Amino acid sequence: MKGIGGCDLHELAARFGTPLYLYDAERIERNCRALQGAFNAHYPATDSFYAVKANGNPHLLRLIAARGLGADCAAPLEVTLAERAGIPRENIMYTGNYESRDDLAAAARCGAINLDDITALDKLPAGFDGILSFRVNPGEGGGSHPGIITGxxxxxxxxxxxxxPAAYRLAADRGFTRFGIHLMAGSNNRDPLFFARMTAIICHNAAGIFRPLGILPEYLDIGGGFGIPYTDDETPLDLDATAKAVAGTLALCAAQHGVTPPRLRIEPGRYIVGDAGYLLTRVTGIKEGIHRFVGLDAGMNTLLRPALYGARHRVTVVGKDTPAGVATLCGRICENTDIFATDIPFPAVTEGDIVLFHDAGAYCAAMAFPYNGRLRPAEVLCENGVARLIARAEDKTDFLGRYAV
Ligand SMILES: Cc1ncc(COP(=O)(O)O)c(C=O)c1O
Incomplete structure (x- = not known):
């Protein structure tokens, strides 16, 4: 791999240091276009809300919002990030869980709230005039790892x-009149039929819920979950087939229940930023032990997904393409789960070599934390050969300053 967004990887490492998160602006824009294009072609009444949790960097949010996506936020500060990115209220949605009163006070600034439970209704501030929705557990879910199946x-x-039905009846009795309905049953799905099945479940249930209330929902939200390949042998999600299957399901369901097809909401996170992000890291130590260990200056604190879910990422060494045996890649954190990959084919490396993790745009920088005093890295956006710092690295003052109480 030569570079990212026209920027040379050696130069980026020298200028910004490692570990370093890198994003390809053009790729993010292309992903937005691909997803919206597929849904617009098959179901023009679709509104896309980017899941801020995947990567909340406001510079990326601005890029994504400029392509017409709104924001789906999971916590009050994510609402602030969306607001700072200039996203208008009607394009910000809140989907939390086990919401506190403070959470819902912030959520009330959004145009729509997807409540996780009927009990949350009592905590919603009086005067909320946006769209109210409940998150449904559809009874099944799907995802590439058990830890990311959410239905x-x-x-x-x-x-x-x-x-x-009882939740909506109670909300209607309390005087709410604007409703949506929501589900999000899992992440990183690459089978179009999964999305069609979830659409069928929510659509048929919505008909049964809203008919007795004499109300039409303003949206049916099938969440995110649009997957990407993380290894060379995984096939990409067929977006066109996905949008077509979802649209066909909605048309059939609406016809069966004698209602006009509803507006659809989707909440893509991973699909938008996943393959546009990279983690640049350097080799810090090599140990010929029980395995051939290659230690890196990034660890599970920088990129948690492998330790958290057993996730895998494609890894390459800058300037060295040919494998010379196998290696086990790890960080410097004092946990034995701080291992990125075990016994994978790997080139011969020496201390200082630059190792690149691919597909690290979603749920990577967003999950970084300063365990062992290993600080969060900087983030850089690359476009047309220009590299722009969009998050500075955490420094000693940030880390130690918290304890100065
Ligand atoms: C409510 C909700 N919406 C959207 C998403 C985004 O999912 P993905 O990144 O798989 O598209 C998530 C992720 O967990 C979520 O919890």
Missing amino acids: GPGAKFGIPLESV
Whole structure:
């Protein structure tokens, strides 16, 4: 790999230091276009809300908002990030869970709220005049790792299907008149039929819920979950087939229930930024032990997904393409889960070599934390050969300053 967004990787490492997160602006824009293009072609009544949790860097949010996406926020400070990116209220949505009163006070600044439970209704500030929705647990879910399946019997999210009508009845009794309905059953799905199935579940249930209330929902939200390949043998999600299957399901469902097809909301996170991000890191130590360990200046604190879910990332060494045996890649954190990959084919490396993790745009920088006093890295946006710092590295003062109480 020569560079990212026209920027040379050696120069980036020398100028900004490592570890370093890098983003390809053009790739993010292309991903937005691809997703919106597919849904616009098959179901023009679709509104896309980028899931801020995937990567909340406001510089990226601004880029994504400029392509017409709104923001889906999971916590009060994510609402602030969306507001600072200039996203208008009607394009900001809140989907939390186990919401506190403070959470919902911030959520009320958004145009729509997807409540995780009926009990949250009592905590919503009086005067909220946006769209109210409940998150449904559809009874099943899907995702590339058990830890990212968010629907079904093992999920902590949403309201069981059988309890959802009572939630809307209560909300209607309290005087709410503007409703949506929401589900998000898992992340990193690459099968179009998964999205069609989730759409069918929410659409048929919505018909049964809203008909007795004499109200039409303003949106059906099928969440995010649009997956990307993380290894060379994984096939990409067929976006066109996905949008077509979702649109066909909605048309059929609406016809069966004699209602006009609803507006659709989607909340893509990973699909927008996942393959546009990279983690640049340097080799710090090599140990010929039980395995051939290659230690890096990034660890599980920098890129948590492998330790958290057993996730894998493509890894390359800058300027060295040919494998020379296998290596186990790890960081410098004092945890034995601080391992990125075990016994993978790897080039011969020496201290200082630059190692690049691919597909590190989603749930990577966003999950970084300063364990062991290993600080969060800088982030750089690359476009047309220009590299722009969009988050400075955490420094000693940030880290130590918290304790100066
Ligand atoms: C409510 C909600 N919406 C959207 C997303 C984004 O999912 P993805 O990044 O898989 O598109 C998530 C991720 O967990 C989520 O919890």
